[in-house]
Amino acid sequence: MQQWKRKISWSGFVLVALLLFVGYQAVTMPKGRVRTPVYPHDGDPCTGEPIVVEYEYDGELLGPHECVVQCSQETARYILYTNGMATQCEPLPGCNDWGEDNGIMCTPPESR
Incomplete structure (x- = not known):
């Protein structure tokens, strides 16, 4: 019985840690879209x-x-x-x- 309680407490700890991590990322991530640069192909017109x-x-x-x-x-x-x-x-x-x-x-x- 004690082993089950230990396993449940460890899995509860891991679950809480995972939820805290996901919650932290949700709060700190940028709200807008992050712009990924478009790299040109060979022969494209030069820009700038x-x-x-x-x-x-x-x-x-x-x-x-x-x-x-x-x-x-x-x-x-x-x-x-x-x-x-x-x-x-x-x-x-x-x-x-x-x-x-x-x-x-x-x-x-x-x-x-």
Whole structure:
């Protein structure tokens, strides 16, 4: 009989802890929809303002971190290389050189 009481008390404790955890998350989670960024596909039009660099795109991971300016300005950007190619920076709120790092090219407005 004592074993049953212990099992019931443990399962009651686990149930209460689980309910408290779910209740806490329900209260602290954002009420609105969380925006998931849409990443562009190869060849999509570039969006935002260009970051003009003085080197060519050669398909490799290049430096320096050009899209860092997007972090502070909250404006979408793309990198425009001297050979006319362009890569999209990571969608806001991110600011990585996403297109360059993944080899995804975008079409700049001048070449459309």
